[in-house]
Amino acid sequence: MTQPFTVSLVSWHDGEPLLKAIRTAVFIKEQGVPEDMEWDEHDATCRHALALSLNGDAIACGRMFSNGHIGRISVLSEWRGKMVGTAIMEAFLNYADAHDYPQVDVDAQVQAKPFYHRFDFVERGEVFMDAGIPHIKMLLKLK
Numbered sequence: 028m029t030q031p032f033t034v035s036l037v038s039w040h041d042g043e044p045l046l047k048a049i050r051t052a053v054f055i056k057e058q059g060v061p062e063d064m065e066w067d068e069h070d071a072t073c074r075h076a077l078a079l080s081l082n083g084d085a086i087a088c089g090r091m092f093s094n095g096h097i098g099r100i101s102v103l104s105e106w107r108g109k110m111v112g113t114a115i116m117e118a119f120l121n122y123a124d125a126h127d128y129p130q131v132d133v134d135a136q137v138q139a140k141p142f143y144h145r146f147d148f149v150e151r152g153e154v155f156m157d158a159g160i161p162h163i164k165m166l167l168k169l170k
């Protein structure tokens with residue numbers, strides 16, 4: 028069956044209101060991340076992935092730095108478990124592959140490690156706290 032959503036890569040300039048709505052719902056409202064920690068200067072230069080439902084609602088997003096660092100992967104709660112997060116990651120991994128990135132990495136929330144294991148990311152280093160949430164760096168070598 029065709030997936031009931033589309034994923035595209037967008038700039039912050041083009042996607043800002045939709046990207047902000049998703050991250051506000053997931054990180055600020057649901058996970059309690061302080062607003063001043065959620066938004067930073069990197070959004071303007073990152074490549075963003077944005078998933079839209081077939082009727083045009085923004086449902087998931089994420090961002091990737093030019094050095095292959097992936098972050099802010101977020102799917103609205105009602106859309107979880109439908110492979111939207113997977114599609115966001117695949118969009119970034121395809122881009123990274125097409126642009127000869129040697130590796131990508133993510134600062135994964137510890138609770139989400141199994142999600143990243145599915146793409147063969149491996150843990151690096153120790154668990155650390157960010158915005159009050161335990162995280163661990165995970166790495167995926169592409170070459």
Ligand SMILES: CC(C)(COP(=O)(O)OP(=O)(O)OC[C@H]1O[C@@H](n2cnc3c(N)ncnc32)[C@H](O)[C@@H]1OP(=O)(O)O)[C@@H](O)C(=O)NCCC(=O)NCCS
Nearest residue numbers: 100101102107108109110111112113135136138139141142
């Ligand atoms: C983590 C998140 C991005 C996953 O997105 P999703 O669209 O629900 O994931 P998918 O449907 O693509 O899941 C694919 C697989 O990963 C597993 N998975 C997804 N999220 C998981 C989690 N938090 N813990 C363990 N496994 C998870 C699913 O069970 C599924 O495996 P299965 O097919 O064997 O059942 C999403 O749950 C989310 O936005 N969570 C809140 C924000 C967050 O924690 N972001 C991660 C920051 S590092």
